[in-house]
Amino acid sequence: MKIYRANILHTPTPGQLEIIEHGYVAVKSNGRVKGVYKELPQNMDWRRQVMDFGDKLLIPAFNDMHVHAPQYRNMGLALDLELLPWLNTYTFPEETKYADPEYARRLYRRFVHELWMQGTMRAAVFGTIHPESTRILADLFVQAGMGAYVGLVGMNRNSPETLQNTTAELMDGMRMLKAHLDEHGNNGLVRPIITPRFVPSCSDKMLTALGNYAAETGLPVQSHLSENRSEIDWVKELEPEATCYGDAYNKYGLFGQTPTLMAHCCYTDGEEMELMKKNGVYVVHCPMSNSNLSSGMAPIRKFLNEGIHVALGTDVSAGHHMSMLRVMQYAIQVSKLNYAQTKGEMPFLTLSEVFYLATKGGGSFFGKVGSFEPDYEFDALLIDDSYLNYDHYTLPQRLERYLYLGDDRDIKRRFCRGVELVEPTY
Amino acid sequence: MKIYRANILHTPTPGQLEIIEHGYVAVKSNGRVKGVYKELPQNMDWRRQVMDFGDKLLIPAFNDMHVHAPQYRNMGLALDLELLPWLNTYTFPEETKYADPEYARRLYRRFVHELWMQGTMRAAVFGTIHPESTRILADLFVQAGMGAYVGLVGMNRNSPETLQNTTAELMDGMRMLKAHLDEHGNNGLVRPIITPRFVPSCSDKMLTALGNYAAETGLPVQSHLSENRSEIDWVKELEPEATCYGDAYNKYGLFGQTPTLMAHCCYTDGEEMELMKKNGVYVVHCPMSNSNLSSGMAPIRKFLNEGIHVALGTDVSAGHHMSMLRVMQYAIQVSKLNYAQTKGEMPFLTLSEVFYLATKGGGSFFGKVGSFEPDYEFDALLIDDSYLNYDHYTLPQRLERYLYLGDDRDIKRRFCRGVELVEPTY
Numbered sequence: 047m048k049i050y051r052a053n054i055l056h057t058p059t060p061g062q063l064e065i066i067e068h069g070y071v072a073v074k075s076n077g078r079v080k081g082v083y084k085e086l087p088q089n090m091d092w093r094r095q096v097m098d099f100g101d102k103l104l105i106p107a108f109n110d111m112h113v114h115a116p117q118y119r120n121m122g123l124a125l126d127l128e129l130l131p132w133l134n135t136y137t138f139p140e141e142t143k144y145a146d147p148e149y150a151r152r153l154y155r156r157f158v159h160e161l162w163m164q165g166t167m168r169a170a171v172f173g174t175i176h177p178e179s180t181r182i183l184a185d186l187f188v189q190a191g192m193g194a195y196v197g198l199v200g201m202n203r204n205s206p207e208t209l210q211n212t213t214a215e216l217m218d219g220m221r222m223l224k225a226h227l228d229e230h231g232n233n234g235l236v237r238p239i240i241t242p243r244f245v246p247s248c249s250d251k252m253l254t255a256l257g258n259y260a261a262e263t264g265l266p267v268q269s270h271l272s273e274n275r276s277e278i279d280w281v282k283e284l285e286p287e288a289t290c291y292g293d294a295y296n297k298y299g300l301f302g303q304t305p306t307l308m309a310h311c312c313y314t315d316g317e318e319m320e321l322m323k324k325n326g327v328y329v330v331h332c333p334m335s336n337s338n339l340s341s342g343m344a345p346i347r348k349f350l351n352e353g354i355h356v357a358l359g360t361d362v363s364a365g366h367h368m369s370m371l372r373v374m375q376y377a378i379q380v381s382k383l384n385y386a387q388t389k390g391e392m393p394f395l396t397l398s399e400v401f402y403l404a405t406k407g408g409g410s411f412f413g414k415v416g417s418f419e420p421d422y423e424f425d426a427l428l429i430d431d432s433y434l435n436y437d438h439y440t441l442p443q444r445l446e447r448y449l450y451l452g453d454d455r456d457i458k459r460r461f462c463r464g465v466e467l468v469e470p471t472y
Numbered sequence: 473m474k475i476y477r478a479n480i481l482h483t484p485t486p487g488q489l490e491i492i493e494h495g496y497v498a499v500k501s502n503g504r505v506k507g508v509y510k511e512l513p514q515n516m517d518w519r520r521q522v523m524d525f526g527d528k529l530l531i532p533a534f535n536d537m538h539v540h541a542p543q544y545r546n547m548g549l550a551l552d553l554e555l556l557p558w559l560n561t562y563t564f565p566e567e568t569k570y571a572d573p574e575y576a577r578r579l580y581r582r583f584v585h586e587l588w589m590q591g592t593m594r595a596a597v598f599g600t601i602h603p604e605s606t607r608i609l610a611d612l613f614v615q616a617g618m619g620a621y622v623g624l625v626g627m628n629r630n631s632p633e634t635l636q637n638t639t640a641e642l643m644d645g646m647r648m649l650k651a652h653l654d655e656h657g658n659n660g661l662v663r664p665i666i667t668p669r670f671v672p673s674c675s676d677k678m679l680t681a682l683g684n685y686a687a688e689t690g691l692p693v694q695s696h697l698s699e700n701r702s703e704i705d706w707v708k709e710l711e712p713e714a715t716c717y718g719d720a721y722n723k724y725g726l727f728g729q730t731p732t733l734m735a736h737c738c739y740t741d742g743e744e745m746e747l748m749k750k751n752g753v754y755v756v757h758c759p760m761s762n763s764n765l766s767s768g769m770a771p772i773r774k775f776l777n778e779g780i781h782v783a784l785g786t787d788v789s790a791g792h793h794m795s796m797l798r799v800m801q802y803a804i805q806v807s808k809l810n811y812a813q814t815k816g817e818m819p820f821l822t823l824s825e826v827f828y829l830a831t832k833g834g835g836s837f838f839g840k841v842g843s844f845e846p847d848y849e850f851d852a853l854l855i856d857d858s859y860l861n862y863d864h865y866t867l868p869q870r871l872e873r874y875l876y877l878g879d880d881r882d883i884k885r886r887f888c889r890g891v892e893l894v895e896p897t898y
Binding site: 119121122123124125126156274334337338339340341342343366367375378379380382383385386387394396397434436437439443446447449450451453455 | 545547548549550551552582700760763764765766767768769792793801804805806808809811812813820822823860862863865869872873875876877879881
């Protein structure tokens with residue numbers, strides 16, 4: 047057992063920021079939380095084991111639930127372009143380079159290192175169509191001790207010829223990746239995820255095969271949904287029998303039949319929203335990306351009111367930064383612009399709500415992850431905010447100032463599933 | 473003369489990013505640019521004086537044209553509140569503390585230090601109603617070597633009793649501040665600016681006195697305009713004879729009769745826009761603040777199309793961060809959300825446009841400031857982006873990545889009016 051003392055802040059539920067000033071968290075040897083305590087039990091054995099972090103803040107680590115690893119080199123680039131030229135001139139050519147495993151290794155190292163740096167201990171990641179490079183990416187997560195769902199991407203239509211795989215290649219790759227991670231995935235910390243890029247880039251045959259594979263293995267699914275208006279119209283043309291964009295996944299068994307992440311959902315409403323709710327599909331809200339690509343404002347308050355799962359994602363490189371702090375800020379701000387435009391109809395998101403989304407909201411996709419409740423896996427960040435805390439600030443204020451003003455410099459220690467992770471230097 | 477060698481990037485006009493790879497900039501002893509050169513003239517005397525900054529980027533320094541110095545302590549706080557509770561519970565009580573010059577000195581030191589840290593070499597600043605504290609703020613700018621317009625704030629109605637001054641107190645304070653800075657303002661680098669808080673907090677008598685003082689002294693003016701809808705309705709009630717909110721300043725001679733900054737302008741249109749154009753009034757765009765306070769999206773493309781001057785401001789603490797990089801990002805992103813909603817009617821702002829706004833757009837309010845054209849005051853930042861430039865990136869890409877991904881760590885040297893500024897440690 048390990049026992050840490052610090053100011054402990056977490057959100058067991060969205061509206062409930064729980065604060066234990068100079069509290070203790072006990073972590074069992076299996077990496078799970080035993081409990082959080084204001085006073086330590088009268089147990090000398092426990093007392094001897096306390097690691098005291100003083101006045102620092104201890105918070106759950108962040109989970110980035112939508113990010114494109116092979117777009118890392120393009121982060122902060124080409125944001126004056128609209129979606130199609132951005133894809134064709136920057137994104138697809140970059141992803142094509144990942145046919146070369148050595149290129150992949152060089153860039154994926156930087157990607158995983160930056161996740162670590164930003165305090166993102168788990169992520170749901172898109173790779174490319176290339177099995178070998180995607181396996182390298184998964185191995186880098188394992189070596190770093192971080193958690194990930196790693197997706198070998200399926201795309202066999204409406205994409206550059208150099209960036210397509212056949213259904214057979216995709217399924218072979220998936221099986222290889224699954225077998226590899228079943229054995230070497232750090233006891234399930236790194237797992238594969240079924241990843242059709244999005245409906246327009248996958249033939250019916252590919253979607254059918256992926257749906258069957260989901261049913262066969264129980265593996266989760268990630269993709270894109272209702273990101274912008276022209277995409278939605280396109281899907282309508284391609285899948286005329288689907289009653290909505292979401293149904294175009296649903297009819298193949300790729301929409302909540304196994305745990306499912308759908309990024310964006312800017313224009314999800316009505317039937318699609320109902321279907322997500324009914325099937326327990328997660329919305330991955332990517333407000334930074336949705337601003338950068340002029341996609342629009344997702345109706346997150348409505349999703350939350352409906353009881354739909356919501357997580358957050360950077361969506362690098364349509365998102366321009368890997369910091370989940372930034373994503374939280376954008377989530378609040380976009381909801382406020384929405385609030386202004388609807389003249390207050392839809393209350394904006396609060397700080398404790400987005401803190402929940404960035405931690406437990408996404409973490410719940412991995413199981414018991416994202417808070418310090420008993421039996422939760424201990425994923426945590428130790429924050430030194432002393433330069434922000436130069437005057438008399440309360441603990442809720444210190445958290446707010448860190449979330450709005452902090453950056454990677456403030457993170458002094460990082461834990462994933464109970465293990466303290468050193469900087470990955472491979 | 474001083475000669476610096478680096479990769480030089482600046483925007484003489486909004487659409488025109490000028491890049492001189494491994495170029496030279498010569499700065500005269502009066503702190504003004506002599507010229508920018510691809511090759512140095514065959515002049516041995518010049519060649520001996522080159523200070524070579526290697527592969528780093530040299531860009532104009534940033535200008536924050538709307539920021540509330542006494543709200544610095546509240547930065548990143550209370551952003552779950554709406555405007556009125558935010559003002560009454562956080563902002564006004566904090567500003568009231570500046571009646572104590574020692575409190576002011578302690579917090580204003582941090583404020584000026586942070587401007588320096590973020591590479592903002594000049595700012596247009598709101599102080600409080602307190603003359604002594606406002607003088608201290610001005611002196612801190614002088615000591616740091618930075619440029620500023622410093623405003624003693626006028627407010628004598630619709631404000632807490634503890635935070636009001638009389639017209640006589642305000643005018644006495646203004647005269648004291650002007651006399652002090654005429655003598656000690658570092659040759660005009662730090663100057664006073666006439667600062668009615670906004671129409672609802674200033675009586676007709678106060679606005680009349682300030683208008684007369686502007687006419688008498690030629691001093692510039694700063695205030696708030698058309699930030700949100702309920703504020704506009706309120707001004708209509710308070711000033712029924714004014715044809716628009718802007719006219720409520722105009723009729724007192726506070727709307728371009730001397731150089732004038734108006735922050736926000738989210739709902740400025742029609743007659744008000746015409747009046748701003750006719751009178752040469754600057755819009756100070758504060759997109760971070762306008763998101764945080766649910767104010768709305770200012771029609772910046774329209775202002776630019778009309779040829780109206782536009783500058784950028786953090787508006788701390790309604791803005792949550794002092795980095796002008798963040799403000800640039802928000803300016804682009806908000807314009808993109810606007811673009812999405814108007815279905816492409818209003819083209820979004822480009823990177824070179826917002827870079828112009830953050831440098832020359834605001835700098836022009838100080839004279840020839842914000843680019844490296846001949847005779848411009850040399851305000852510059854030296855940027856070490858080597859950690860971002862790990863692969864083969866072009867210079868426009870390096871600038872874009874710095875503007876989207878950089879932070880204060882990347883700024884290695886800072887210059888204001890030709891002088892290199894060390895960290896203010898007072």
